[in-house]
Amino acid sequence: MIRLALLATALALPLPVAAQAANRMIEPVGQWEIDSDDESCTLVRSFTALEPGDTTMFIRSWGPFTAFRVSVAGPTMQRDDSRAIFARASFGEPEEAKDIVAIGSSYRSGPMVAFQGRVDDTRNGAGTNAFGSFIYHLPERPDVNIAVPFTWEATQLYFDGSAMAPQTLRLDAMETARTLMEDCERDLMSEWEFGPPDQTGFARAPVLENPQVVGERMRFPDNVIVNHSSRIVQMRFHVGADGEVLDCEIQYPNWSNGNRRRSCREISDTAEFTPALDATGAPIDSLYRATLFLIRFD
Structure with missing residues (x-):
């Protein structure tokens, strides 16, 4: 039986001792690129975990402001297809990481994890574009957090899953990535006949x-x-x-x-x-x- 509840506060769940290994640094390869379809814009960048370009990060938007789906695919990610994963993550230092629930999936036959990046932006408060989130879950886990605070000033992503070693993806400055995303989101709004996303x-x-x-x-x-x-x-x-x-x-x-x-x-x-x-x-x-x-x- 599943039930519906509003998104609640973070759930403090310590990770198993086995997950507290050395933090692996994953370096970028190339630059951010943008891909799009009729409903979304996706920033894509390759990274090196074990071999050059073996890891890919996606930041996907379904419209301007407030939230992105963040996915990381690669050989060092946790495989748990279509299941909830207890993890810690931050777009900052490891000590800033929050307890979250991510979702395991796959990409090109390899493991991938996905979670929500929440944008704290004053433009979100009013306008013709609004965002909401709600969550289905089993009753024995009533309080879960699925969002990690995101800012375009972030220079790295730290992620530590319940069955994987902690790792940090170095993002570097993201000004160009932000411009690519906002231009694409503006085009989405025009395609949907809502005009530019001016709040x-x-x-x-x-x-x-x-x-x-x-x-x-x-x-x-x-x-x-x-x-x-x-x-x-x-x-x-x-x-x-x-x-x-x-x-x-x-x-x-x-x-x-x-x-x-x-x-x-x-x-x-x-x-x-x-x-x-x-x-x-x-x-x-x-x-x-x-x-x-x-x-x-x-």
């Missing part, structure tokens, strides 16, 4: 009032439930000036059209939004993005 001139972002109910309406594929898999799901909504959902898109994963249509239909009928307001206090159309975490510990 000025708006008094209030849209607010989803019933995230638990929305999460319960998500129609996960049968194999996800049967296999007790963990998943990160990205969604976006076009919210009308009356608070009604005018459009819904399951941005990730790339499930069947049937699953995505059923989920969006039920979510759109159920979601209760308080609409965004412009500078004069008038309700306006807006974009609301959300991340849903299905976390299974069994």
Whole structure:
């Protein structure tokens, strides 16, 4: 049985003694590059752990501001396909690391870990673009943290999984990476017909009032439930000036059209939004993005 809860405070879980090994430094190869599709922008860079270019880091955005999906694939990562991984991570020094839950997966037949990087940015507070996150998990683990504070001033990523040696990816200065990402995100907003992601001139972002109910309406594929898999799901909504959902898109994963249509239909009928307001206090159309975490510990 799984249940829905709002994202809570961090869970303090000490890692096994075996994981407290020497911190492996992983050096970059080449520069950041940007890739994109109709729903996302992804920064990609290669690193060297054991052999040149054997590790890849992805920073993926499904729209401007607030959060990224951060993934690292390589031979020294922890393999635990579609399962929750207790870890410590920071975009800083090891002593700054926070207890988090990451999700194990694979990339080109090798192990990969993924978690959320949260951007603390004053632009997130108001405007026609808002972000929310909510989490499914088993009752015996009620308090979990899935987000690591991220800043574009970060020069390294430290990650220490429950069944892997701690390691640090050296990022160096990320000004160019930030420019690539923000240009790509601006193009995304234009493609979605929301114009450039300028947060000025708006008094209030849209607010989803019933995230638990929305999460319960998500129609996960049968194999996800049967296999007790963990998943990160990205969604976006076009919210009308009356608070009604005018459009819904399951941005990730790339499930069947049937699953995505059923989920969006039920979510759109159920979601209760308080609409965004412009500078004069008038309700306006807006974009609301959300991340849903299905976390299974069994």
